[in-house]
Amino acid sequence: MATKNRAGASVPTEAVQVAELSDRRLSPLRVCIAIVVLLAVIAAGFLGARSWASTQADPTQAQPWFAGYVDVTATPTYEFETHGGTDTPDAVLSFIVSATTDACTPSWGTAYTMDQAGDTLDLDRRIARLQQGGGTIAVSFGGLLNDELAVNCTDEAKLEAAYASVLDRYKVGTIDLDLEGAGLTDSAAVDRRATAIAALQKQRRAAGDPIAVWLTLPVAPTGMTEDGTDAVSAMLDAGVDLAGVNAMTMDYGSSLTEGDSMAEASEKALTATQRQLGVLYSRADITLGTATLWAKVGATPMIGQNDVADEVFSLKDAKRLNAWAADKGLGRMSMWSANRDKTCGSNYTTTSIVSDACSGVDQGDTFFADVLATGFTGSLAAGENAAATTSEPTLAAEIADDPATSPYPIWSSDASYLKGTKVVWHRNVYTAKWWTKAEVPDNPVLNDWESPWQLVGPVLQGETPIPQATLPAGTFPEWTGAATYLKGDRILFEGVPYEAKWWTQADSPEASAADPDSSPWEPLTQADITAIVSGTPAG
Incomplete structure (x- = not known):
């Protein structure tokens, strides 16, 4: 990509001087000095090239990165090119969607075509300024409010060209696909998108210009939805090499367990997502280790007030989630959104209503970006050169x-x-x-x-067997089909104790496994057995 560094320094003046010496008679001393200088220049160039190659070419050097989302079309305009006062150099610009006049034409939030954004928002120049300063951008396609390109652009060639035109114009190497609404539930769009992205990624890798692909998906504390896992499967089946799945750890609604903080709910959601991702890769015949799977998981909380009135992601939540994510080895941390990373002004009286321009919580002088970015010191660009995902050996x-x-x-x-x-x-x-x-x-x-x-x-190091409570033979009578049993009667069946839920005869306890609601028998729990053995009531 054009944003990446290239080894191509100008020729040092010492080398030019050495070349000029060949046209003059030189004393032995001056010849020796010239040779030393030339060797030093060559050595410096060699070592410099080695140093550049070691940091740029080795995909294993990529470190977890942070980049906040920036709502490009929101007002007031967020100055992502100056990092908004934080120390985080990278940004995820959102959202590219279908233009209202043509589904295959990319637009920023349907408000601006790319040309219009260049004129009205000076977007191209601002991106170039960020890149000149060492920052990197990703471009996010989709979002909740408008149609992601694949929803209505049904021509796969035009769809691929639409994605490519965005990457080419802004000289970026990371695609973020924020799939919500029809972008996630429309199975035809899911397949079209996967096919187009796979072709684009394959083509660019062959040309030495690779792109990283992230799927950003809604989650509950139980993990990705069925639509979400289907979207991941579609990408893997099409041959897309996913950089990872970025979980939108926000807006849990009724799935939020009472008493859980937003950080705790997010930890559960990310843990479940990582496990699901392992299953999906396994089904695609790719075996990945725990660390690799965690590196393919990202987290994006909605800072401050969430869309759900009772859900507030505080600075305390941010600190806890950051520490947990860094410990697990998540590959990415983001937030929605950089535009909102400040305390609301005194004229904004109803902080329980989500604002596009402030978080709804008192931040003082602290930025959510700085808290969430702690330990995520890698560059977004480094992930674009990561090696292709392949199966890892298991021992x-x-x-x-x-x-x-x-x-x-x-x-x-x-x-x-x-x-x-x-x-x-x-x-x-x-x-x-x-x-x-x-x-x-x-x-x-x-x-x-x-x-x-x-x-x-x-299992922890140094653990030994813990004695288990068991029922001695004869504790309860063995079940027989001829006997009549009343509610509360207990029997043994193949060594397992059961209790009758109502009057029964000739109903085998074995059926309770297949249809527990209709069966008159309920197996006792391990707690029940422990209580029976110890002579103390269960519960």
Whole structure:
């Protein structure tokens, strides 16, 4: 890309002087001096080239980066070219959408074509100024209010050309696809977009001008929606090499658990997103390690007052989320939006209503950008040169389970597990959410509710088996089909204790696993067994 540095310094004057010496008679001393100078120049050039190559060509050197979103068309105009008073040099400019007159013509928020933005907003010059100062921009396509290009631009060649025209004009190498509304739910648009982006990325990589592609998606504390995971799958199926998935950690609404802070809800959402991303890559026959998956996750909170009245992302939330994200190794941190990163003025009396120009919280002299950017010191541009995503080897020895060093029994496909039972599998501890048998704890399901197992965390160093409460044989009578059972009666069936929910005869407890609501039998929980063994009431 034109924004990237190139090795091409002017020839030092010492080298010119050496060339001129060849036309004159020189004393031996002057010849020696000339040779030394020439060797020094060559060495400096070689070392400089090596230094430049080591920092630019090695994709593993890319560090997590921060860039706030800038609403280009909002008023008052945000001066992203001067960083708005913060120390963060990069920005994500939003939103490119279809023009109202032609779906295949890019526009800024339907308000300006790119030419009009250049004239009215002086946008090209401001971008160039940021780039001259060492900053980098990404361009975000989509958003909530208007149509992302792929929604109504049905000609794939024109669609690809539309994306390319934006990148070429602003000399950028990162596409941010903010998919909301029809941009996310229209399956035909999802497929068109994936096809166009895949072709564009392949073409530019072949030309030595790679682009990074981020999907920005809505999330709940349980992770991406089904539409979101479908959008990721479509990209991977089309052959797009995703830089990552950027989770919009905001506006949770009814999915927000009572008592959770915005930071806590965001941590849950990001954890679930990272797990889902691993499943999606696995289904695409690409195995990625934990660290790589975290590096492919981004977070974008809405600073201050969110669109949901009761949700406020405070500076305290920002500090906590930043520390957590840095510890996990997230590849990206952003925020909506840089335009809003200041305290509202005294004339703005209703801070519970979202403003485009202020956060709605008292920030004092602190910027959300500076808090969220802490530790995210990489450049957005570095990610554009990242190596292609490929499968990473897994070492079986790293996930082998040893009963002697596991706090709970190793999961077995032959065993039945009651609600609340803890097991160890692949060096992680899981808890059964309901009665289960033969369902692998780390089965790669996209949604948490699809699995009977809840991940608790890793087995810790130095752990040993914790004694488990079990019921001695004969504690309850064995179930028989001929017997009549009343509500509250308890029996054993294949070693598992059950309690009758109502009068029953000839109804096998085995059916409770397939249809628990209709079955008259309910398996006891591990807590029930512990209480029975200890002689204390459960609960």
